[in-house]
Amino acid sequence: MPLLSVDELTITFSGRGSRDVQAVAGVSFDVDQGQVVGLVGESGCGKSVTSLALMGLLPSRGVTIGGRADYDGTDLLRLSTARMRDLRGSQLAMIFQDPLSSLNPVVPIGVQVTEILKRHRGMKGEPARKEAAHLLDRVGIPDPTRRLKEYPHQLSGGMRQRALIAMAVACAPRLLIADEPTTALDVTIQAQILELLKELVDEEGTALLMITHDLGVVAGLCDQVNVLYAGKVVESAARRPLFAAPTHPYAHGLLGSIPRLDAPRGEPLRPIRGSINDRIDWADGCAFAPRCDSYTMECLTGTPQLTEPHTPGHLARCVNPVKHEMHGDGGDHGNTADLKKTEAGS
C-alpha cells in the first residue's frame, strides 16, 4: 500500500462576482515509502496548489476541495485542524521555493529550528539547542553553533534553503514535499541541494514529492514522474520510459522546447505554440487540443482518459498518443499521430 495515495483531487477557487477557477481538475498519483515522485508542469498547471492542499495550507473560505488523499489510512483532506497540526512538521514536512520568505526575518535561525523540536519532540533548553546544531550540521551548514544565533538575512540563499531542509527533516518525516526547492538558487548551489535531498531519501527512507517545472531536475532525481497540464495528470511513468518515449504531445513538446547543454548547436527548438491561456475545459475535450499539433476531432469529444497506449505502466491521457519508432512496442499501428521519435531517446 502506498504511503500517500491521492485520488481524483479537485480544487476550485471561487470569488464573489467572478467565475470559479478549477485549478486542479482531478489529479491522482501515489507516493511509496522511500520513493521520489515528481509533479512537473508549467505555471498554472496546479502543481503547487496540489501540495498546499495536501499540507492543509489552503484557506477554508472560497476554496472547494474534492477527492481523497489517503496518507497511512487517513484522508488528509478531511483532517481536523488540530490533527493536521500534529502531522505537519512531524510526519509531513514541506520545503518552499523562496527560502527567505519562508523564514521569519526577526527570529534567529536557532529559535526557528528549536521551535519544531519543542512542538513535536518535546525537547527544550540545551538538548534542543544541541539537536538543532546537529541538524544544521547534517544538512551541511558549516559552524552550526554560530549559525544558530544568526538571522535569516545573514545566510546566503543556499544556506537558507539548507536551514529550511534542516527544519523539515527535524522530526524525520515520512513524507517530504518540496515545492520548487531549487528554483531560486544558482545551478552550482542547486546541485548541492539536490545532492542533499537525494542523500536524505537514500539514508532515511523518506518519501519525497518533488514539485518542479525543471525537467532536468526531474531526470536526475525522480523515480516516478507525473506531468500536469491544466490541472490534470496528462502523462505518468517511471522516469526512464518517460524521457525515452514521452507519449503525450504536451510532454513530448515540453522536451522538444528545452535547449539542452549536450545538444549540438544549431538544432532548432520545437516550441509548443500558443500559451496556457489557449485551453478548453476538460469537460469539452482535451485541454491541450488548441496547442496540439496532432489533434483530431476526436479530441474535442469529452475528457480523454488515462490509458496505457504503448507500454504497461506508462500512462497517457491522449487519444492520439505520440508514436515512437524504437519504443513503440505494440503501439505502431492504428495511430493517427505520426510524430517523429524525440531525440531524448539518447
Next chain:
Amino acid sequence: MSLLELDDVKVHFPVKRGVFFDRTVGHVYAVDGVSLSVEAGQTYGLVGESGCGKTTLGRAVLRLVDITSGGVVFDGTDLAALPGEEMRRARRRLQMVFQDPLGSLDPRQNIESILTEGMTAHGIGADAGERRKRILDILAKVGLPANALSRYPHEFSGGQRQRIGIARALVLEPDVIICDEPVSALDVSIQAQVLNLLEELQESMGLTYLVIAHDLAVVRHISDVIGVMYLGSLVEEAPSDLLYAEPRHPYTRALMSAVPVPDPVVEDGRERILLTGDLPSPADPPTGCRFHTRCPWKQETLCATERPALRDVGDGHRVACHYAAEIADGTITRAAGEASPASTPETSPV
C-alpha cells in the same frame, strides 16, 4: 574590427557610510576588468551565476551605470567618453531587452504609446502615420496581432510581453541588442518560442546580440561565442561548441556538470563536480585567482597569490587559469572528497 569592443571595463560601486560625511569605506567590485569583443551579426553569450557582474556589465555598455574605467568601443566610437546627449543618441543603435517583461513596460501606457515613445525621442519617422506603419510592421515581425496597439501590458501573457519588449527595441532599428535574461521569467514552452524568434530576427535583420543569462543551456543554444564570468571578471571565453566540448577553466567545468540535463541516461552516467561553499562577496574578493577559494584543483603556488590573466590557448579559446594546461592533460587532479559520482544507476525498466 569588431562591432563592439570592451577594453578592461571596470565598474566599482562605492560603499558609503556615515551620516554627515559620506565616507567611502570600500568598493563593490561588480565588474573588474573585462575585455571582450562582439562581432557584427553574431551572438555573444555572457553566463555566470547571480552576483558575477554580468548584468552590470550589460548595463555598463549602455552607460546605464557609470563606468569606473576602461573603454567601450562601438563602431569606432568610445561610448565611455561620450557626453550625455551624444550617448543618448547613440543608444538608438544599442538597445536592451530586459528580464522582467512586466516590470519594464509602463502599466499605464498602451502598446502603441510604448512603441512610439522611443521613435519620437530619436526623431524616427516623419509623421504619426509613418511611425504607425512601422510599428505595425515590427509587430507582425515579432508575432503580435495588430489589435495589440490599443491594449495595455497587463492584457498580455508573459511571452507576449517579452515580444513587446523586443518590438520596442526593434522599432529603433538598432545594430546591437543587449538581452538581459530574455527568457528566464518564462515557462519552457514559451521560452523556446522567444528563443526561436530572437534567432529569426537576427537572420532577417542582421542583428548583433549580447545575451546575458544564467542558464548555460540557453546561452549555448543561441550564442556563437560564450564568455563565462565569475566574480566580476571573465574566466573563460570560447566559441560555443568548443566551450562545451573542452571546458578548460575549473569553474566552467563545475558549472557545466551542475546543469541538469533532461535525460535520465545522461544524468545517471555523469560525474558532478560539486563546489563547496558560496560565492565570495564582490566587496571583498579573494586574493589571487578569484575562484581559488572554491576550486577543486587549487594548487599551493600561484592560485592564492597571483591573479591569472585571460590567456589565449588557441582556436579563439581564452582561459584565466594558471594551471589550465596541466588540468587538461591530467597532471593535476582534483582534490579528493569534492567529487561525487552521480547516483548509482537504478533498476528501472528500459
